[in-house]
Amino acid sequence: MFWMQYAFASKFMPTAATDQASQVNNLYSFLLISSFIACVILIGGMIYFAYKYKRQSLTAKSAYITHNTFLEFLWSFIPLVIFLVVFGWGWHIYHQMRQFPKDALEVHVTGKQWAWEATYKSGVRTANLVKVPIDTDVKIILASNDVIHSFYVPSFRIKQDAVPGRYTAVWFNANKLGDFHIFCTEYCGTQHSGMIGKLQVVSREEYDKWLEEEAKFSTLPIAQKGEKLFQIKACSGCHSVADASVKVGPSLFKKFGAKEELTSGDSTGVDENYLRESILNPNAKIVKGFASGVMPSFQGQLSEDELSAIIEYIKSAK
Ligand code: HEC
């Protein structure tokens, strides 16, 4: 039947990238199919009985049936068995999710308004990116800087609140390479919907190489770090820093300490706070000769450390 093809959760649910996600899909498929069968029996039965026992004429009497013990037993007992199966099955999967494997790779992830910050054992820190090796047990230890957030990876079918003042945790073992969404599923303020991270599953070699490079990166002088970030975050596509040439956006060469003319007719001094505002909220002040809405906001996409590094890089361009 046509619906059978769609009744299997793997057909319409997000990619299942862990073994547990596939198990969740199976349980979901079972629920869907058994609900469909129950629905057909119930609604079909109702229609059939309405037709069969309808009053034949104004004077005719319809059949007088009070009860049927055997049928009543069946329609209580069969659902009971199905519910117990669903309970046991669900409990089994949930138990696995809460049973943390020993020797898992541990990553600290902190939710804050409005980004996910990850810290690895080696001290490497990332914003809105959790990179992990494939076929490895990974334990995410969650905390929050401010309000309750919730760490949700649809492709892994895992979701866990990040609560201020305590640790919570989830674990997974990814069996597919690729990029998967991290969403915040606890309403946490105005930019809640923009609190989107990336969970990247890579090969073991790539992971080791990345971690090593990141570790080197984190000990770079702050302005050099900023220079790298300027490339990575694609600022360099719109801004030149080494000279005064204008690209999509104004050159940032010798910008620090200068006076900036704005479209509003005002002018402003370029200091750290002006740069900060220009990066996080570009439309607040528009540079004369440029249009608003061209530069995207980087709110939630840069950690405080990254922001300071970029600002130090811009300051160093003189
Ligand atoms: C799509 C192009 C684009 C990207 C990407 C972009 N910008 Fe901009 N940026 C602009 C434009 C256009 C302006 C001028 C309009 C305005 O003031 O918002 C601007 C303005 C600025 C200003 C104010 C400059 C001045 O002369 O006062 C700063 C600082 C800045 N951007 C930094 C950054 C940084 C840092 C990044 C990367 C994290 C970045 N921009 C990414 C286009 C871009």
Ligand SMILES: [Cu+2]
């Ligand atoms: Cu949040």
